[in-house]
Amino acid sequence: MGADLTNLKVAPASTKPGWPGVFALGLALRRARMARRISLRVLAYRVDIHPAVLSAWELGLRAPKLEDVARLLGCLHVKKAEYQEIIKIFRQIDGPTLIEPVSDLANPLLWHYEMTATRIFEWAPALVPNRLQTADYTQTILEHSVLGEDEMSRHSLACAAHPSIVDGDLPGIFDFLLGEPVLRSVTCSPQVMLDQLRYLQKVNELSHIRVRIVRGDASTNIVPPFSVYESTRTGATTIVHQSLHGVVYDADPQNAGRYLATTKAIQAAAASDSESMLMIAATINQLVLH
Template identity: 30%
Template sequence: MPTSPRAQALSKELKQARKERGLTVRALADMLGWSHARVSRIENAKQGITVEDVSTLLGYLRVASHDRDRLIKMTRDLNEPAWWEVHRGVNSQLASLIDAEQRAHRITYVTPTLVPGLLQTRAYSRAIYEAAGFTDEEIDDAVAVRQHRQGIIERSSPTELVAYVDESVLQRPAGSRDTAAEQLRYLTKVNERANISIRVLPLTVGVHVGLDGMFSVIAMPNGSSTVHIEAPNAGVLLSDPDDVRPYERMITRLGESALSAADSMRLLSEYVQHHEGLT
């Protein structure tokens, strides 16, 4: 029985589609002329489900064509191992995070301490893992995974990424001054992409709601959102709407306090010059 994050995500969406039609599993089975067990197996993304069965089920549930195509693709992909499911050093928590990132429509970061992982250079990531006491082999694996994750912002239909970054992150060198300057130059470069927006929370704002810790809100194509709270070994994922809502409100408040995109880039450029002048 697949227990991967992808299978769990598919299961959740299939059940949601049925509930939105106000049907029980047994009522849907009767409509389809199937056994209760067959519908249950499909909804729980167990081994043996077929694309044809899922397509038929979604048709009876009158799922919109774009969502139906997406869910059928998710079903088809269950039979192909994803890179994060076979990569050395990816634990179950991190696999769940990567799966959510891969499916996301938009990811909004709030970070008071470090550059967001999806925007880190290789040297900056290495400096962070070195400071955490990782071995050379662990660092190589961790950096490779982080670099691979960044593919979602570079693919043909890239994920939208918004980052609210505290100004102290720009001040703090990671590794050498060269590494810090390179990282900030990279941020100014990627910010030119249509799918990326970096907003700085200046020190003049004082205390703000983003100082409690690093988190991200991962918005899915179906309108649902998941919150990832940063912690060692990947952190915690929250998907209940009541848990997600306070973080969405925090982002709204931070958007009112952050510098504009243009002013954020000007401040970033000043810090690039600052770190370059100290090398």
């Protein structure tokens, strides 16, 4: 093909592998290619670059320049609306923060982080985390939420297609820190909570999942829910949390440092593995007796 890796045009030096915008751009480029059923090698040949380079772009390990993106989209005959959306994503690759719109309930960027992270910490002060919810628990939460019917349907479909951490579909190690109020619910029936708590016991037996409880109702006031994604491949630590506008991805080192310190504080306040399982078992016994 004549493509020279050493002379490849790359993004500005300020752009770093593992930044949310770089990942989002890679996902968008891959979706555009896959939608047209073109293999990575064929597309790389058509735009005269090495397949390994295109693969790195799609995986978010490297960032292309604007002219590279334009060449790819032109070769794919992308329509104007999709073209503009991808260019909009490109213009966000030079910063460590990205907001994924709340309307995009499938959260493709979040899925990418889950599929590539080496270690994931999740703080859930009041609700069972999405990845650990049973179907009945999810349905109950949705029924008591402010989501419209269409949004509930899309959310349910997205959850159904979500990669399973229990089946080992995701490579990372998961450390879940749950506030004690998670063990109780004013919306779920006793049977739904029984099934949910027994499921927490089951997943905690897996080697790559750890579930611990932070005692006291005051635990919900420590900090709102957030997740920490660490990647040895990119060397980046990304904080993920919800805002009014969508899902926020923040790879700024200073912000990551603050959240990591908060994570350590919550871990220090959490019960041990055995104590946490005893707390769950005690709650199950209470539900059975009532």
